[in-house]
Amino acid sequence: MKGKRILSILIVLILLLVPITGVFASENYKTLKFSSKGNEVSRLQQKLQNYGYYTISIDGIYGKVTEKAVINFQKDNKLIIDGIAGKQTQTALYGKTTTVSRGTSSSRSSVKSYSDADLLWLARIIEAEASGEPYNGKVAVGNVILNRVNSKEFPNTIYGVIFEYYGSIPQFSPVAEGTIYNTPSQESINAAKDALNGARPVGNSTYFFNPAKAAGTWIVKNKTYVTKIGGHSFYA
Template identity: 50%
Template sequence: MRNWKRVTSILILCVCMMALWTAPAFAAERVLQYGNRGEDVKALQTALIDRGYLNANATGYFGHLTLAAVKNYQQDSGLVVDGKAGPKTMGALNESDSVAASAGISNQDLYWLARIIEAEAKGEPYEGKVAVGNVVMNRVKSGIFPNTVYGVVFQYTGSVPQFSPVANGTIYNTPQAESVRAAEAAYGGVSVVGDCKYFFNPSKAKGTWIVNNCSFYKMIANHAFYR
């Protein structure tokens, strides 16, 4: 009887050990921060590069450049600025992808959005750059303008383009990092001018039609925005 109990105990122990050996191991997602290395850091860097926040290669090492990029993204996204990529920061990065996908935004849209922001708002504060992007995106979604960023940017009224950079060629200038960031923000749904669809610089143009037919919303640096 004793031998039987002993054999039974050994068998149970073996079964338990086998279960432990064969059970899959799931690594908990870690909070990424300065000094970390790994594929998860590389994925974070790739996301930041795609959004214009990191002007460097995805190396898999969380250094000073990645730290600054994370902080800039957190600030623009209204998150706690601590330089750590935890669940909220990573969730915001993933959410911006989902918003863009659900809105049918393409890489070509972002390409032209960044360029019209650079051309129209170079020298303007970051908020002013996002605002220009908002105007373009509001037109895309309006149903009364073309339904792509390219279509909005290159729309003509008669022989006159809606946006002067199309006429003077600055639409083809390469955007700086801040313009790309602003495009990404507007692209992902960040709004600073509500449903405004028009803007102009009062020091350079009278904007007669806009003033007579639209409601003033706000000034951001040199641009007046109307809805």
């Protein structure tokens, strides 16, 4: 029995100590241009929205509005102006170099204000809770976690929020199911980065659930409905 207990402890330690550098490999940016569609475009729109270049709903479609937003970003950051989000434009946009936010006169540097561990755990909960959700829905889950971190009603760390229990019941089912330890996809990592860098698609929401999988009775009765993204309903 003692040997089995030691083995179990070792397995947990191995899961917790997965090399973070191996998870967060360098990004390979896909060139996006007019008529492109998908989660990569949604992420692009989200980032442009964060900086004030894109002001309508995120739809994952690279149309005229997205193209114009990219052109304005390229102009402000002294990049090649072609309306195409290639490697140079995306590298600048996603914080690899200094960028300028529209409507401000100050530069926005790529200084990272969160740890690799924060990014890892946020990406893991996003992957576990929203792997099948649209990109904006993934960012929304990260938004909720960070809102809890900043609320006096919840623990003040990402890890603490994820592993909070009410009695013997964890706040997030992936903790009980063990899926919280799965390796996050690059898309979940990207969504975590966007949330950590200020993306707030669901505003001040601190709760979410999937109506197709749970009734969410307490949340519906006690919290204010904010919006629905993909399969998740969000409440504040």
